[in-house]
Amino acid sequence: MAVGLKRKDLLGTRDLSPEEIGLILDTATSMKEIASRDIKKVPTLRGKTIINLFYEPSTRTRTSFEIAGKWMSADVINISTGSSSVVKGETLKDTGLTLQAMHPDVVVIRHAAAGAPQILAGLLKASVINAGDGAHEHPTQALLDLFTIREKRGTLSGLKAAIVGDILHSRVARSNIFAMRKMGMQVRVCGPATMLPRYMDRLGVEVFHRIEPAIADMDIIMMLRIQLERQGGGLFPTLREYSKLFGLNLDRLKAAKQDVLIMHPGPINRGVEISPEVADGPYSLILNQVENGVAVRMAVLYLLAGGQTTTN
Amino acid sequence: MAVGLKRKDLLGTRDLSPEEIGLILDTATSMKEIASRDIKKVPTLRGKTIINLFYEPSTRTRTSFEIAGKWMSADVINISTGSSSVVKGETLKDTGLTLQAMHPDVVVIRHAAAGAPQILAGLLKASVINAGDGAHEHPTQALLDLFTIREKRGTLSGLKAAIVGDILHSRVARSNIFAMRKMGMQVRVCGPATMLPRYMDRLGVEVFHRIEPAIADMDIIMMLRIQLERQGGGLFPTLREYSKLFGLNLDRLKAAKQDVLIMHPGPINRGVEISPEVADGPYSLILNQVENGVAVRMAVLYLLAGGQTTTN
């Protein structure tokens, strides 16, 4: 590969160039082929060490990074709170410096605090990948979303996407908005007023408070997970009310394009923000997103950890 | 190997044929040799991905599957509740579909709900292995028990086994009853009336309420772990009372055959269902069971994941 990713870390999509996004997606295309092999193993990252540092619970993201690393023959070390010195109250700085001293090549971090990956990146010689920081960014999720759209439509530029739900608290929405805009897509957001940030227009995004007009004419509808634990926090009256106003079901889908793509970062709340018929329906890309997540994370790990070859 | 296992999943012993059981035990014999090598590593499952999905705590079963997979060069991914999306309330169906999208070859599942592995198996292209579901089945435990008996006696057919304890709540008992009966063994069960299911006679099993007559003339006595947390639930008065009536100690063992084999799936409650003298005595196979567990799980993983060769 002649051109690499000229950066040490992947902290967000906000500061990625369209060329960098294109490089990651192109690399992921060749990575995806590996998952279909009978022997899912390449020596690309042999002798490289990846640390998964997860301060929040996760199945799909942690597992996705772990599989991505192992298929490329890297050593993968999982550290999760509850079984680590984190319980002893060590600061993020000291945890980071400690890990650095063990010579990892990549540290993948998920943290409840926005900005934690950036702090880590400033401390470490290792590459840092943000696997979700508070309500800030979750760049590999946006990249796998773009990969999935491009795979289906052949292009990104000119496509129109509506993101529906709790935009205010969603790192997935933010990373997608940045990435989609950079790739020439039009973006709408839709949700209760209490869940929409004020700066949306600055990002070149249209704001809707009702779902029907928001999803009309869209190529993609991306539903966000509603955080069940926010119920009672004053952001929305009840789950039932939220579902009635903003949930995506077959009836509501009639307002959308015939070939609209339905996306969701998961895990889904069936019957809340998305009905089972839609989630499991023919235009749902939810499982494609998960599948492509491994390929995109392989690409990102490969491009950052400086592997030498992707073949064999 | 000319003949493989003509099934995708291992959900229980109930639907295994004697030929299938024989194939697994024969394969385990060649696998066991690997554990005695100085270099415990074969390339059999290189490039295959095994996910250990444990909804209940476990040391021996999870570790046994993990070691079995790693010795055959598979990538092994552990997911346990408490550090996963399970805490976010995702359904088993969605967790299963999500994992499937990551292209695992085998998913090993332990779950508190009977039938959970079957649901998963219906959803996944990957092979599903039941590592214990509620009080339903725990097939690899029964298979390793049969392997251990056959290793000691050279055969299974015609042998007589008594299973003693909480039969009603024991997936180990159920899987063993099905498997032993298929292999031509005679089976007795023994326990308090509150711990014996009603359908025993349909399974061709004799029922005893006192331990002395139950273990007389038996080739094998399999003691079950009493669930300490069931104390006070009305099934038995006290641990002391249970131990007095159904515990196996040296004195009681006089009623058994001279060369009787003592088994227990572990972890044992020393001094409750089994006395230390018996557990650590010359006819105890408890540690053989653990040792053979790795070999049997290697065999099952190999036969399901379609590895090409077991040598080198």
Next chain:
Amino acid sequence: MAVGLKRKDLLGTRDLSPEEIGLILDTATSMKEIASRDIKKVPTLRGKTIINLFYEPSTRTRTSFEIAGKWMSADVINISTGSSSVVKGETLKDTGLTLQAMHPDVVVIRHAAAGAPQILAGLLKASVINAGDGAHEHPTQALLDLFTIREKRGTLSGLKAAIVGDILHSRVARSNIFAMRKMGMQVRVCGPATMLPRYMDRLGVEVFHRIEPAIADMDIIMMLRIQLERQGGGLFPTLREYSKLFGLNLDRLKAAKQDVLIMHPGPINRGVEISPEVADGPYSLILNQVENGVAVRMAVLYLLAGGQTTTN
């Protein structure tokens, strides 16, 4: 390597000979080179199985052993309480025998009870490494400390070290005292009277109750972590008071040698036992200690597990 370590286990530094310590440190020197490679992977322990059995939370020690094992191509299995049969109340003996039946080559154990690793070592054919047992020993910590000192000073014999803090409850202090004395170092301990054991003079160690005279003329100052949870236990009035009397800050450091080496086993309590200026200062070896921890653990694993070669 012509000479190996003529012992099965590493339980403490108390029973190590100076020659054995020298062998471990020399081996670690060649291991450290591996960490600086682009491909951090040697086949030394391929086909060997290492079990990390951690009854107490840990980041750095568990991660350090896991990385050490993986860089040498061993299979590494993590077992931590909370996701294991330990919650079912299995005895250490039975857990040990169960693990032994799975043919591990090394079991690394951390346990709250002093002596637990010794019990395990008596039961297992596998090598047992004590990764910290109560307030008793933590030998690999002391060995990495010696390695770090020797790396900076070229020798150990004749050097003078002061260990400051809760000596009474510190396995790090105990292992260092034994090891330093064996290697010909002079050792002082310093802390509140409530935190100093009575047997110190028997170990050939000088006792100080004030930090200024304790650190004067020392080559090494080793600060111990104060256990925040001990506050209110009557051992010291408040953290603030402790810090004022025994904390190491720039002002206090003026009493020490110009080129004194500052050490701490981590995780540090910034502003309590050590000020940030000192912890991050030019003579702080805290991160060198972590880095060398991997090399020393590689050496110990290699010497105990009987690998054949360290090269390639």
